[in-house]
Amino acid sequence: AVIRDILHVLQRRWPVAEVRLYPSPVQGAEAPAALQAALRQANREQWAEVLIIARGGGSLEDLQAFNDESVARAVAASDLPVISAVGHETDYSICDFVADARAPTPSAAAEIATPDSEELQSGLERTLRMLNSRMQQRLQQMSQKLDYLNHRLAQQHPQLKLRNQTKALDSTHARLLRVVRHQVQLRKAHLDALQLRIQLRHPARLLKEQKHALRNLHLGLRRAVQRQLLQHRNNLYQVARTLHVMSPLATLDRGYAVISRADTGQLVTRAASVQVGQDIRAQLTDGQLHCTVNSINSATLLAADSANPHANPHADPHADPHADPQADSLAESPAEPRAEP
Numbered sequence: 006a007v008i009r010d011i012l013h014v015l016q017r018r019w020p021v022a023e024v025r026l027y028p029s030p031v032q033g034a035e036a037p038a039a040l041q042a043a044l045r046q047a048n049r050e051q052w053a054e055v056l057i058i059a060r061g062g063g064s065l066e067d068l069q070a071f072n073d074e075s076v077a078r079a080v081a082a083s084d085l086p087v088i089s090a091v092g093h094e095t096d097y098s099i100c101d102f103v104a105d106a107r108a109p110t111p112s113a114a115a116e117i118a119t120p121d122s123e124e125l126q127s128g129l130e131r132t133l134r135m136l137n138s139r140m141q142q143r144l145q146q147m148s149q150k151l152d153y154l155n156h157r158l159a160q161q162h163p164q165l166k167l168r169n170q171t172k173a174l175d176s177t178h179a180r181l182l183r184v185v186r187h188q189v190q191l192r193k194a195h196l197d198a199l200q201l202r203i204q205l206r207h208p209a210r211l212l213k214e215q216k217h218a219l220r221n222l223h224l225g226l227r228r229a230v231q232r233q234l235l236q237h238r239n240n241l242y243q244v245a246r247t248l249h250v251m252s253p254l255a256t257l258d259r260g261y262a263v264i265s266r267a268d269t270g271q272l273v274t275r276a277a278s279v280q281v282g283q284d285i286r287a288q289l290t291d292g293q294l295h296c297t298v299n300s301i302n303s304a305t306l307l308a309a310d311s312a313n314p315h316a317n318p319h320a321d322p323h324a325d326p327h328a329d330p331q332a333d334s335l336a337e338s339p340a341e342p343r344a345e346p
Contacts, residue, residue, distance in 0.1 A: 007061050010110075011024075011114070011115045012024065015115050015119055018116060018119045018120070018121050018122060019119035019122050027047055028043075029043045031060040032063070032066075032067045032069070036070035038075075040070060040073075041079045044058075044080065045079070048085055051085070055086045056085050056087045056088070057114045058091070059111040060092065061092070061111075062093040068096060074099075080100050081103040081104075086106070087106075088105065088106045089104035089106070089114075090107075090111040090113065093109070093110065094110060263287070264285055265285065265286050265288070266279070267286050273285060276302075277303075279301070280298065282298060283298050284296070285297070
């Protein structure tokens with residue numbers, strides 16, 4: 006009954022349609038495997054443009070083959086479009102959801118798969134009528150244009166056209182002569198203006214003005230250079246004075262010495278940092294003394310500190326009270342223990 010319904014609808018809507026049947030059980034234990042085999046065969050042959058998988062109505066148990074997972078996967082994997090038409094309009098199966106389209110009935114699936122020949126025939130007739138109308142309109146327009154061209158050809162005789170073109174050429178020639186004369190007058194006026202400017206700005210006069218300006222620039226440059234030299238000379242003098250005041254050599258000239266350990270070169274600023282018998286070096290203004298510590302006497306330093314009650318309690322106990330205060334940053338020790346060479 007399902008096949009007859011589908012063929013009846015196809016014969017009514019699209020009589021030229023060709024149908025190939027892939028029979029298969031639609032219920033029972035062997036139905037899922039048979040449905041998959043039919044789908045594979047149709048995809049392998051690639052004969053059809055669309056597949057309709059259909060059966061009549063039935064209970065849920067009767068439609069169980071179309072709810073099988075393997076059948077649903079086969080429908081979804083089909084290269085050909087599949088229309089699912091399983092059961093009546095109220096029946097649903099998994100194949101309905103994985104297919105490319107669902108039809109409520111097998112007859113509706115046939116309607117979805119084919120166009121309506123009557124509608125196509127009606128549309129074709131409308132297209133033919135519109136085409137005929139357009140052709141009539143086009144032919145009428147072309148006929149009117151041909152009549153217009155014939156009228157123009159009759160009105161535009163070649164001799165008359167040649168006469169009109171001769172007049173146009175004479176008019177163009179006269180206009181060109183006027184334009185050329187006008188351009189010549191403009192160029193002559195511009196040339197006269199340039200000659201007047203040259204006379205007003207003679208090269209000898211310009212050269213004299215440029216020489217005067219160059220002389221003024223040269224004098225200004227010399228004055229600027231002299232000012233810069235004087236300023237830099239004063240700055241250099243100030244820097245030299247500051248360097249001389251801060252130089253350790255000036256401090257050494259006043260009788261101070263820089264004491265360092267002979268083995269490591271480390272500066273000696275405390276008597277406790279050396280030991281008896283240790284070699285030390287004393288840097289003077291004109292050379293070095295290589296010395297050996299024979300004894301360390303710290304009592305003299307403490308006595309000197311107590312003998313000066315007005316001394317600054319925060320001052321260096323080894324500093325010379327008459328020394329230059331700016332020399333405190335040097336590694337000098339005028340009160341270091343005396344060393345014998």
